Amino acid sequence: MQPDPTQPQASPALPAAAPWQPLPRRGAALYAGGLALALAPSLGLPAGLVAGPLLGTARLPSLAAGVAVAMLLGLALGLLRHRRIGWKLDATGFATRRGGLWRTETLVPVPRVQHLDLERGPLERRLGLATLVVHTAGTRMAAVRLPLLDLADAEALRSRLARQADLDDAL
Amino acid sequence: MEHRLHPWSWLFVLVQQLRQFVVPLAALVFAGQRSSDDGGWALWGPLIGVGVLVVVSILQYFTYRYRIGEDAIQVRSGLFQRNQRQIPFTRIHNVALHQSLLHRLFKVAEVRLEAAGGNKPEAQMRVLGLDQALALEQLLRHHGEAPQAPTGATTGAGEALPAPAQEQLLALDTAEVVRLGLVSNRGMLVVAAGVGVLFQAFPEKAAVGMIQRFFHEAVGYAGHLDLGWLGMASATLALLGLAVFVLRLLSVALALAQYHGFRLVCTGGRLLVERGLLARARSSVSPRRIQAWFLQETLLHRWLGRRSLRIDTATGGGDNDPRKLRELAPIATPQHCDQLIARLLPGSQWPPPGWQPLPRGGAAVRLFARTLPWLALAGLALAWQFGPWAGLVLLWLPLSAYASWRQAGRLGYALDERLVAVRGGWWSRWWRFAEVDKLQALGLHRSPLDRCLGTATVWLDTAGASALWPPLRVRYLPQDQARALVEELARMLARRRQVW
Numbered sequence: 001m002q003p004d005p006t007q008p009q010a011s012p013a014l015p016a017a018a019p020w021q022p023l024p025r026r027g028a029a030l031y032a033g034g035l036a037l038a039l040a041p042s043l044g045l046p047a048g049l050v051a052g053p054l055l056g057t058a059r060l061p062s063l064a065a066g067v068a069v070a071m072l073l074g075l076a077l078g079l080l081r082h083r084r085i086g087w088k089l090d091a092t093g094f095a096t097r098r099g100g101l102w103r104t105e106t107l108v109p110v111p112r113v114q115h116l117d118l119e120r121g122p123l124e125r126r127l128g129l130a131t132l133v134v135h136t137a138g139t140r141m142a143a144v145r146l147p148l149l150d151l152a153d154a155e156a157l158r159s160r161l162a163r164q165a166d167l168d169d170a171l
Numbered sequence: 172m173e174h175r176l177h178p179w180s181w182l183f184v185l186v187q188q189l190r191q192f193v194v195p196l197a198a199l200v201f202a203g204q205r206s207s208d209d210g211g212w213a214l215w216g217p218l219i220g221v222g223v224l225v226v227v228s229i230l231q232y233f234t235y236r237y238r239i240g241e242d243a244i245q246v247r248s249g250l251f252q253r254n255q256r257q258i259p260f261t262r263i264h265n266v267a268l269h270q271s272l273l274h275r276l277f278k279v280a281e282v283r284l285e286a287a288g289g290n291k292p293e294a295q296m297r298v299l300g301l302d303q304a305l306a307l308e309q310l311l312r313h314h315g316e317a318p319q320a321p322t323g324a325t326t327g328a329g330e331a332l333p334a335p336a337q338e339q340l341l342a343l344d345t346a347e348v349v350r351l352g353l354v355s356n357r358g359m360l361v362v363a364a365g366v367g368v369l370f371q372a373f374p375e376k377a378a379v380g381m382i383q384r385f386f387h388e389a390v391g392y393a394g395h396l397d398l399g400w401l402g403m404a405s406a407t408l409a410l411l412g413l414a415v416f417v418l419r420l421l422s423v424a425l426a427l428a429q430y431h432g433f434r435l436v437c438t439g440g441r442l443l444v445e446r447g448l449l450a451r452a453r454s455s456v457s458p459r460r461i462q463a464w465f466l467q468e469t470l471l472h473r474w475l476g477r478r479s480l481r482i483d484t485a486t487g488g489g490d491n492d493p494r495k496l497r498e499l500a501p502i503a504t505p506q507h508c509d510q511l512i513a514r515l516l517p518g519s520q521w522p523p524p525g526w527q528p529l530p531r532g533g534a535a536v537r538l539f540a541r542t543l544p545w546l547a548l549a550g551l552a553l554a555w556q557f558g559p560w561a562g563l564v565l566l567w568l569p570l571s572a573y574a575s576w577r578q579a580g581r582l583g584y585a586l587d588e589r590l591v592a593v594r595g596g597w598w599s600r601w602w603r604f605a606e607v608d609k610l611q612a613l614g615l616h617r618s619p620l621d622r623c624l625g626t627a628t629v630w631l632d633t634a635g636a637s638a639l640w641p642p643l644r645v646r647y648l649p650q651d652q653a654r655a656l657v658e659e660l661a662r663m664l665a666r667r668r669q670v671w
Contacts, residue, residue, distance in 0.1 A: 092661035103622070105615040107657060109664035112611050137485070137669075138611035138632030140642070 013091070014110075014164075020086035020097065027129050027148030032078030036071040044070030087146055087157075094134060094161060096146050106144050112136050116158045120151075130154040134161070173236045173247075177279050180298045184228035186273065187297065189221070197372075237296070239310065244284070246294050258293050260314040262286045264460050264486045265496060268304055268453040275451065280304040284311070285486040312441055312455065340442075340511060341435040341500050348430050351502040352423030354471045354479075359418055361425060430501055442515075444496055454496045458515045460484050463605035463633040465640045466508060470598055477502045480511060485634040497637075516590070516606070523585035523592055533624060534579035534647040535572075540620075542571045574598065584645045586656070588663075591631060593645055603643050605633050608667055613657050617650075627653035631660070 048066025052059050077100070085098045093109035117133040124130060132154045134144040149157075235248045243259045265285040274280055279298040286293045299307065343351070370378050393406065431448035443455040463483040472478055480500040499515075500508055512521045546567060554561035578597040585592045585604075592604030614630035621627055627650045631643040645656070 092658065092665055101619050103617045107613040107615075107661055108611075109613075109661055111668050112664065136611045136632070137634040139634065139636040139638075140630065141612035141614060141632045144612070 014089060016091050018088045018090040020088050021153075023082060023085050023087075023148050024129065024150045026127050027124075028079055028082045030123055030127065030129075031082040031148055032075045035078035035081070036074030039070045039074035039077075040067050043073075044068070082148070085147070087149070089157060089160065094144075094157070096144060106141055108134055108136055108141070108144055110161060110164045113161050113164075116161055118154055118158055124148065132157060173238045174303070176232050176235050176296060177277075177298050177300050177303075178232075179277050179279060181225070181228040181232045182277075183273070183279070183281070183298045184231055185225055188224050188228065235296070237294070239307075242314070244294070244311070256294065258284060258286065260311060263293070263311055264484065265454055265456050266308045266311050267292075267455075267496075268308060269450070270301075270447075270452070271450040274298060275449075282307060308453075308455075312439060336438070338437045339434065340437055340514065341433070341503060341507065343430060343433040343502065345427070345431070347502055348426050348433065349423055350475050350477060351430055352426030353419055354469065354475065354477070354502065355422050355426060357425045358421035361421060362418065433501065435499060437514075442496070442499070444499075456482075456484055456486075456496045460486075461515070462609045462635050463603065463643060464512070465637070466512075466602040466604075467640075468505075468600040472502075473600075476504060478505050478508050479503070480508045481637075481640070483633060483635045483637055519589040519606070520587065521590070521604075523587065523590065526583035526585050526592075526594065528583045529579070529645075529647050530649065531576075531579045533626065534582055535576045537620070537624075537626075537647050538575035538578055539572050542575070546571070582647070584648075584656075586659070591643075591660070593641075593643055595641065601641055603641055605631070605643060607660065607663055608669075609633050610660065610664060613660055613664075615653060615657055621650075625650050629653050629656055 044067035045063065046066075047070065048063035049059075051057075051066060052062035055062065081098065081100050084100055084103075085096070087094070087096045089095075093107050094113070095105060095107045097103065097105040114135045114137055116135065119131040119133060120129070121131075128151050129148045130151045132146045132149050134146075136142060136144070146154075230250050231248075234250045234253075235246075237247070238245045240257075242261075243257045244263075246254075246256045246258070248254050263284050263286055265283075267283045267285065269281045269283070270279075277298075278301045280301050281298050282294075282296040282304050283292040284294040296304075298304075373381075393403065396402075428448045428450075430446050433446040434444070436443045436445075441455045441457050443453065445451065445453045461482045462485055465481045465483070466478055467481070468478045478500075479498065479502055481498050482496070484496060486495065500511055503511070509521060513519075546564060550561050550564040553564060574597060578595070581597050581600065582595050584594070586607075589606055589608075590604055591607055591610070592602060594600070594602045610631050611634055612632040614632065616628045616630060617626075618628075626647050629645045629648060631645075633643060636642065645653070648656070
């Protein structure tokens with residue numbers, strides 16, 4: 001007989017403590033590329049505009065140089081930051097950490113998870129990755145995002161957290 | 172049976188719509204009168220616009236109906252696109268009644284039903300007759316608080332509900348409201364808003380020109396007086412003093428208009444707040460919907476021997492929405508505030524028996540270091556204008572160091588089974604606390620400076636936290652202490668279910 005999908009299933013208890021899991025490496029290029037594309041117009045163009053008259057070079061080469069330097073900076077920064085992103089799920093809750101210079105860790109206790117979103121852009125779909133968004137009722141940490149997560153991991157996390165929330169409500 | 176809005180509601184909808192358009196319409200009418208070649212169109216255009224608005228308002232009145240069911244209220248509205256909305260009673264967090272002077276003339280009130288989250292109210296009835304509105308409020312409160320009432324006791328529209336016991340927790344007389352005006356900054360905000368409207372109503376060049384002409388005339392007049400620098404200094408000080416006095420007077424007037432007759436009442440398990448002189452507002456909230464608390468004692472509060480107690484609730488709406496219940500005690504003595512908190516948080520201890528202090532030296536250095544960039548900027552700006560006199564800015568440094576030292580002495584946090592609290596500020600003291608059950612997420616942040624010095628900041632997130640108040644966070648905590656705090660809170664939260 002098939003188990004009723006609407007009834008909460010008993011699930012194995014969460015481990016008391018778990019190590020930080022890193023993101024899959026294949027997402028690093030996507031993350032770095034995204035950061036480079038974001039920095040190029042916002043940082044590179046103003047820097048190029050300012051540096052041109054200062055260094056006495058023509059406008060177009062200095063703009064191009066500014067944009068190129070910003071893109072390289074974005075790529076390097078993106079690769080570094082991607083390595084630092086991590087997550088873990090244990091008895092205390094779902095935790096993510098990120099950041100190179102400014103390090104932040106966010107912990108959402110399992111009873112406080114409101115709902116979960118799985119977002120997949122076209123590039124993420126090709127690489128078999130997904131972005132998991134955990135929504136809480138808070139204000140600053142209302143949506144905790146974990147980008148470029150392995151699809152199997154993301155779906156397992158989503159079903160695990162949703163099931164745990166169901167179990168808690170049923171008690 | 173289906174209820175409809177009050178017959179005069181079309182007027183209030185019209186007034187509401189006109190308020191948005193009054194400045195451009197006035198500009199159009201006045202500007203239109205000057206040019207005579209297309210005077211006809213400029214005169215008829217606004218009138219046609221007003222006519223269209225009147226028709227839309229009347230249509231909105233005709234299509235709005237509501238019905239009170241067993242456990243939900245049904246609202247139907249819309250002419251072309253019909254909307255039907257069902258709002259369960261238990262979802263209604265707050266029933267707010269608002270009466271401006273015009274509403275009081277007609278004995279009507281605007282009713283808003285608010286649920287958790289979202290910026291717009293679930294249902295907005297503009298307007299209902301006053302007794303109808305009060306009856307609706309009482310009905311919703313009755314149903315919302317007693318969902319397990321026996322189903323045989325369904326009330327029809329005509330049955331009278333048992334009047335719940337009322338307990339008055341706080342009432343502000345006129346003297347207290349005047350103190351509230353003296354303590355607050357409302358006057359400055361209104362003047363700033365007035366300047367904004369000035370720039371909006373008149374073309375920018377004209378407004379700037381007016382202000383420049385005013386200052387030129389004032390300076391020219393002062394130059395004629397031939398006072399010498401001591402006279403000039405004392406004259407400017409006197410003018411500043413006059414400006415502050417006028418602003419405070421304006422604050423007092425605004426406080427009287429908004430808070431006259433303030434009453435905080437506990438009725439049937441809900442908190443009800445009524446206030447206002449010309450425009451009356453009533454809003455209520457259940458004590459268990461309170462997410463976080465903010466107790467404030469600025470320097471002015473301390474001089475008058477008062478504090479103010481404010482709350483965060485999870486209902487939506489902007490920070491400046493006057494219908495949102497934000498202030499439990501706009502101004503009250505410290506003992507009264509403590510009594511209120513003890514009454515509304517039974518089982519918790521307030522003030523906490525022991526505050527955990529932070530390492531004083533490190534915190535003082537960090538607080539002092541935060542003011543340095545601003546001082547440098549101010550120094551640069553002054554040096555650009557006044558040359559070497561900018562060195563006077565350095566006089567601020569010892570004052571800032573002393574203030575940082577005293578402030579670091581007051582920083583601290585307290586955690587027990589029910590409550591987590593943070594306190595800070597020396598000049599202007601504040602306490603920010605919440606029940607542990609109401610925490611939604613925890614954060615641990617380390618800036619580069621934190622990593623150098625081995626400290627961390629613990630962020631505690633609650634629902635509906637106001638952006639205007641100090642957030643619920645513990646800064647400059649040694650790293651291992653911070654992690655221990657986060658882990659302890661996480662353990663406590665993992666055991667407890669969410670209780671709305």
